[in-house]
Amino acid sequence: MHLSDAQAGLAEQLNTVTEDVLLLQRKIAERQARGDDVRGFQQALAAQRRKMDGVQEQLRAIV
Numbered sequence: 001m002h003l004s005d006a007q008a009g010l011a012e013q014l015n016t017v018t019e020d021v022l023l024l025q026r027k028i029a030e031r032q033a034r035g036d037d038v039r040g041f042q043q044a045l046a047a048q049r050r051k052m053d054g055v056q057e058q059l060r061a062i063v
Contacts, residue, residue, distance in 0.1 A: 007059065007063065010058055011059065013055045014052065014056065014059065017048055017051050020048050021048045021049060024045040027041055028041045
């Protein structure tokens with residue numbers, strides 16, 4: 001299957017956002033283990049998840 005430029009761009013965005021989500025989840029786990037406050041990281045994670053949802057929705061709309 002050949003991806004259109006739009007699909008390829010959205011797929012790349014989705015990969016980047018997914019990597020960001022995984023990194024934030026790892027940072028949260030590490031900092032929670034140390035007993036640090038993670039609210040800022042949790043807010044950033046929620047924002048990245050919303051962004052990921054938006055990209056997935058755009059991708060579904062053009063597939």
